[in-house]
Amino acid sequence: MLEDFPFYLGLIVAIVFLIMLAEKIRVAYPVLLVLFGLAISLIPGIPPVHINPELIFIIFLPPLLYEASWAISGKELWRWRRIIGSFAFVVVFLTALSVAFVANHFIPGFSLALGFLLGGIVSPPDAVSAGAILKFVKVPKRMSSILEGESLLNDASSLIIFRFALIAVATGQFIWADATLTFFWMLTGGVGIGLAVGWIFMTVHKYLPTDTNTDMALSIVTPYVMYIAAEEAHTSGVLAVVSGGLLLSSKRYLFLSSSSRLRGINVWESLCFVLNGLVFTLIGLDLPEITSGLGDVSVSAAIGYGLLITAVLIFGRILSAYGAVITTLIARNFITVADRRNPGMKVPFVLGWTGMRGVVSLAAALSIPVQLADGSPFPQRNLILFITFVVILVTLLLQGLTLPYVIKKIGLPDVDHPDPEQDEENAIRREMAGHALLHLQNKYSEQLERQPFLRQLAAKWADKSQLRVEEDLAKEVKDVYLDILNQQRNWLLQKNLAEETLDEEIIRKQLKYLDLEEEKLLFI
Known part of the structure; x- marks a missing residue:
């Protein structure tokens, strides 16, 4: 590991320059970083990169989710709670269901349980990619708020589906009563643990004689404690980090000094800058390991399966976006909704085109065990890994590169903020x-x-x-x-x-x- 240190140090330097290049040419940096990782993985002599899924889940995911929960507007999250909830839970479930049936019908050897497993992996869009792209184009505030809110919750819902499907594949059975209780505990337990840990840290900040440095140290530790405590209780670590982060964000002016608030912005922006850069580069670097494990399935056939699943995801999200608008237009006749105006046909299409996949999908795929409990190989593990990589790569390139053009071409008025x-x-x-x-x-x-x-x-x-x-x-x-x-x-x-x-x-x-x-x- 020590002999590879110069390589990883050079990797960070290259990431910094690529992100600056992405800013200059106005391209979302996740696209360039994945292509960069893919390119250098093909160079002879490059140290092999093995991505440990625990490394991504434990090291990368908590701080990235925590920073996002601090950045989002709690008011906007509540205002658009219905559509955010529908995309984060209902659309994720319907996406996983669609992928399950398509995979079961078209991919040899895929049972419905394996299809649900794949659907749970590839169903959540990546927030970092969408955020990086939206920096270069102006979109209505409501759309960016919906995308940010969805990204905070869809990781949790997709990972819940993934866990249930993993149990079904491993045991060969699915008990609805147990699954319902487990699902309820993962939701309520995750939120409860996140709020409890957040309250404890808020109390420490408020009543102990902390200074700016100790505030920063505590803030970095906080998301890891939330995530690990929830996972140890067999509930959702993602929901724990999100709920705890939202609590602390809303109370920041009660327990943090002005110095700590200002320093925190710089510290967290720098930390997440490095983490995001590394994780997207590692996605590209992991291709040789993924390809080598395909076994009897040809690369061309695996690419075809990946493109098929990608098409299901893209069209499914667009249809879901239109379905959400139609449902809202009907529901407004019976209940109070956040906005009674008709958003038209442009907004759902743009919302549907923002479905780039990223780090959570890859981490979930990598976390599939190599063997079942009886020692037999986990069915279709390598093919699931390859399909996930194809989905990430194609959505980043196809949707990531075209989304700015689509937004500019369609032209979306900001009805909530008509003034500059x-x-x-x-x-x-x-x-x-x-x-x-x-x-x-x-x-x-x-x-x-x-x-x-x-x-x-x-x-x-x-x-x-x-x-x-x-x-x-x-x-x-x-x-x-x-x-x-x-x-x-x-x-x-x-x-x-x-x-x-x-x-x-x-x-x-x-x-x-x-x-x-x-x-x-x-x-x-």
Whole structure:
């Protein structure tokens, strides 16, 4: 392992340059990284790469899910909960069912249980790929929120299907009563353990004398504790990380200092940057090992099976997207839905075309045991691995490269935010400045008369001019300014909750600005 260290070090450097290249040529970096891994795997003398599925599940998955749960808007997640829930659970199940019947009918030696196993593996779209692509094109906020919310939950639902199918293949039977109880425990237990661990860490952050460094160390440990605790309890580690991450994200302003919040953004962005780069490169690097295990099945036949399953996934997701819209249009006559407007025929197609597969699918396929309990080889394991690789590669290349063009060609209006983002941001700033000025004048009128710095603040909020900070500020002035910053922070949080269609990204920008203002006081 030590002699291969320079290779892996060079791999990280190459990943950094490829991601920069992807930004320059405006291509989603997972596409370039998979092709890069595929290319160097064919070079003679390259050290063989064996991907341990436990490495991906334990090392990679918890932090990536945790960071995503902090980045997503909880308000948007709740607003679009019905369609997110339908895509994350109902569509994943229907996709696995479709793959099971197609594989059973067209692939020799595939039973329905094996088909469900394959369906559970390839059913969840990859959030990282979609997110990387959507950076280059503007899509309505509701669509990005739905995709982000779906990606947080579909990994859990697909892995639950995968586990049930694995038991059915290994034992040759499927007991519905046991499966129902297990499914209920995996859902409730995963969420419960995630919330409990999140509450414990939040209490530690809040009541123990932590500083920025210890906050960062605790934040990195948190998703691993959530995941491992849930898995040890035989429930869903994915749901534990997601639910715990959402809890801590929503309470971040109660237990983290401004320094820790600002440092956390940089730490987590850098950590996930490296993890995402490595995992997509490893997907390509693993091809020789996958191909060598095909045995009696020819490579051309295996590629054909992979393309067949890919077609089922693509068309199935598009049909599901249209089905979800039709269901919503019918349901709005009987129940209150998040939006009663007809989204048209363009939005479902784009939503259906965002079904790139990635790391979770590969990790699940690799986690299939080599042998059954009786010592016999696990049926079709190598073919399932190869089909999974083909699905990942084709969806990344076909959908990943064409999605920006499809979005630009179709043109999706943002009905929730018709005004430019800068206009919305400026309006929020004006309202926030007016709120701060009113608070300063009403509560600190006496200090306002005798402190020049506070008069500068009042002038700044009155005419939106830039403030020149004096070198030395009295403690009284700092206390007043901190109180005003907290008032502005609370006002922003309340406004975000009160206005359903307000873009939370704008609110978060202003909250970050307030954290930066608070940081400045440490050096004055």
